[in-house]
């Protein structure tokens with residue numbers, strides 16, 4: 001039974017896509033079978049692993065709106081053991097089309113159900129909003145990992161996000177838990193990063209991941225080559241950090 | 257008649273709020289009368305200028321949904337000549353509540369109409385999405401300024417954003433124009449920034465602003481003190497860049 005991890009935060013630009021791609025790729029490097037699902041109409045997770053969006057005829061939109069079998073839509077990923085359920089701009093229409101549909105919150109869960117025996121991890125990249133696409137991801141997920149930037153606005157939206165997770169847990173997915181809060185773009189040279197880390201670990205001692213992702217320009221270069229960091233620059237500090245995160249995530253499941 | 261500038265980009269974390277706050281504050285420093293409107297339920301523009309969201313009973317939500325007179329809701333800004341129409345989490349409900357309302361796209365325009373003689377500039381901060389809150393902002397605006405990060409994913413969503421601007425222009429706001437594309441978080445040390453700048457200036461030669469905003473940690477520290485950069489650290493490279501941008505925006509209007 002796959003663990004389904006939704007990468008969520010309505011604050012923009014906090015490293016959701018970078019975490020979805022690199023956590024997936026590093027878990028595949030550890031020998032796990034991983035599916036990455038792109039639930040953001042921007043499609044950064046799709047293009048960030050080198051899939052040309054113009055080459056895609058069917059995507060996750062067809063699974064949640066058209067009831068397509070996801071196996072028809074899944075593509076090979078950038079690394080052995082990782083596959084991708086891509087998105088295109090069609091997905092932008094889903095938010096509106098789902099609004100009046102029956103069981104609108106659980107369409108993705110129904111779509112992923114037949115895949116849960118095929119993978120050990122399913123990682124879902126979400127858009128920077130708490131609309132129906134993110135709600136669908138939380139309803140399908142067994143857990144959510146929340147990246148936050150080591151910057152001032154980081155803590156502002158967390159309370160609201162936690163509230164949304166609780167509402168999804170109460171109404172559609174009682175098993176949902178928060179697997180962790182991940183500090184990203186941490187810059188050792190600035191007091192701001194250190195201050196934010198101190199505050200996050202104080203507020204959420206048990207939820208804050210041990211691993212911290214540093215600000216590293218190689219991480220922002222890698223998507224231009226369609227490669228996860230572990231392929232683009234395996235010995236960089238970004239690659240080491242995401243490998244560490246992958247081990248931490250895999251271990252946390254084994255402890256139960 | 258105020259120029260109304262919507263700061264838009266559905267890509268998250270590109271510097272929309274930082275631009276809305278600092279462009280407004282710098283234009284006020286140049287002696288213009290400016291209103292900043294926070295149309296993002298996250299309310300970063302509101303908290304970034306030191307307004308405690310817990311202290312707010314009425315906000316822009318009441319103007320667009322309840323038809324409140326905006327003058328009752330407007331607060332003094334952080335600097336002489338700048339005022340703020342704040343937002344709270346109530347605004348998150350507006351996206352859904354507006355969906356079935358009559359003239360749902362033009363509620364903000366109607367709300368701001370009585371203010372157009374009170375200010376020379378009205379600057380609107382938008383959320384990272386192209387939903388009804390951003391559509392309302394584009395429908396109310398005379399122009400839109402589009403911040404883009406000097407990073408790989410920067411150009412991906414622009415075509416889609418331009419399409420949305422054209423659709424708003426065709427259906428609800430024929431006077432809307434794109435006043436410019438602004439490069440933000442530019443890091444002189446990386447090739448990535450230089451490559452993105454070259455590509456943006458090649459694709460959009462007439463739209464790309466002369467001013468480029470550098471990556472500068474002082475810019476990300478300032479909101480923690482509720483101050484625009486021009487008050488927090490007036491001689492920093494972030495303050496100089498936003499003053500330059502303010503002059504460029506003011507001059508572009510004077511040329512017509």
Ligand SMILES: Nc1ncnc2c1ncn2[C@@H]1O[C@H](COP(=O)(O)OP(=O)(O)OP(=O)(O)O)[C@@H](O)[C@H]1O
Nearest residue numbers: 012013014015016017018128214215216220268407
């Ligand atoms: N640790 C890091 N160091 C340096 N740059 C990073 C890091 N993580 C992400 N980036 C870059 O920062 C930008 C934002 O990251 P990303 O797109 O992953 O965030 P996001 O939360 O998915 O954004 P959105 O809210 O638009 O979906 C990207 O250009 C990315 O390449």
Ligand SMILES: Nc1ncnc2c1ncn2[C@@H]1O[C@H](COP(=O)(O)OP(=O)(O)OP(=O)(O)O)[C@@H](O)[C@H]1O
Nearest residue numbers: 012151268269270271272273274384441471472476
């Ligand atoms: N030029 C800059 N140099 C350094 N940091 C910056 C700069 N501009 C913005 N930041 C920081 O980067 C983060 C993202 O910026 P900001 O919140 O303004 O983007 P946004 O587009 O409004 O995000 P959202 O999509 O969530 O609304 C913030 O923590 C901000 O302080």
Ligand SMILES: [Mg+2]
Nearest residue numbers: 016017040044
């Ligand atoms: Mg993303």
Ligand SMILES: [Mg+2]
Nearest residue numbers: 272273296300
């Ligand atoms: Mg913002």
